[in-house]
Amino acid sequence: MSDTPIGSEVLVVANARSGASLGRPDRVPDVQRRMPGATVHRLGEDETLDDVVAAAVADDSPPRVLAILGGDGSVSRAAHLARRHDLTLLVLPNGTFNHFARSAGIEDVDAGLDAYAAGHVRPVAVAEVSVDGGDPITVLNAVSLGAYPEFLAERERRTSLGKWWGGAVAAWREVHGAHPVDVVRGGKRARVWSVFAGVGRNDPDHIATMQRATLHDAVIDVRVHHARGSRLRAIASLAFGKNTVKVLRALRVMPPASDLERILDEDFELEVAAGSAPDIWVHDGELEEVGADGFRMRVRAVADGLRVYLPAADG
Known part of the structure; x- marks a missing residue:
């Protein structure tokens, strides 16, 4: 021994x-x-x-x-x-x-x-995100730009209120102050409320894919919320709990399917156009600052990119 x-x-x-x-x-x-x-x-x-x-x-x-x-x-x-x-x-x-x-x-x-x-050690898929060709950052769950980073930034400014009240105030402010972002992908321009790029295929009924559904799926699951509806729908789309989504759908404040686009790709790239560019984006809940003159973002899936201890009955 x-x-x-x-x-x-x-x-x-x-x-x-x-x-x-x-x-x-x-x-x-x-x-x-x-x-x-x-x-x-x-x-x-x-x-x-x-x-x-x-x-x-x-x-x-x-x-x-x-x-x-x-x-x-x-x-x-x-x-x-x-x-x-x-x-x-x-x-x-x-x-x-x-x-x-x-x-x-x-x-x-x-x-x-x-x-x-x-x-019990197993390899899991991860993603790498890079901005303007910079060093890639490992992502475990999702990358986002648009309304969600703005909501997080507002909440961070109100940490003294606690997460719940700070989040409520941030959501109220975003309902009145959220603005769409111009993005370009493959030469096509779009005006969007938000973009989520999650690691692995996720629930197609969700927009804000902040928690991954699989561990070994080496693909980027992108949700684009096109800016065709109200700010209220833009903020409602950030709901990620199943029960919350059901309630908001029943109240008819969630965006319709026609406003949403889903893209599955192993290597996803887009450009945030100058003039509408936010100065923040988010990966795994962490805010990152960028310039307001536009930037290019690339999110790439990496199969078996990380060794991690998992319960024996991992999925």
Whole structure:
């Protein structure tokens, strides 16, 4: 029997801000109890995940597994770094929505630790997004531009109200202030409220595909909401919960099928035209700033792009 403590090859980075903002208990002691050999690093206010991981892999005893205790943004960035440094990702969800973790069947921190204990590693599909030919960023769930990034930006400005009230105020403001965006694809110009590019085929009835439906489908599922209806419909289209969508459809505020376009492609590219360009876009819930003079975006599917610990009954 090996005397090597469990987790000796694991670097755990805990983003305390993810759980603390939700009033959740500190799960670091549970992680240390289950993986006593792991190196655990609590991310400081002035630290970046990139720097912490880079320092660890440069050490004489580099990790082989990167475990992230945090929410969607932290998990997405950890996935990017795991690919960059050839590490296996262990997801320990501790955020608001935990979209990728839910898709992977990892409902909570204990489920993630169970997957590690079982040693069940599988490759999953990811996407890479690049803007104006820049370095690609790993995407686990979706990329979006238009109304959704504007909604997130409004909500971020009202963090003092809490997520629910901040979101309500942001939605109200967007109903009155949302504006369409001009995009060009394949030489064809369109005026749209929003574009969502999700990893893998998703529910065709949804517009805001913010949580992936599959793990291994290496395709980009694009939803384009053409600007033919009201701002109210533009904001209603951002609903992604099944029950919410049903209610909004019953109230007849969801956009009709004629306003929506679905594109399935392994490599999707479009240009946001100058003059209407937003200065923000979103990947996995994280806001990115760009110039207002137009930009070109490319989203490319990558089969088996990431190794991750999954429950034994993964899909």
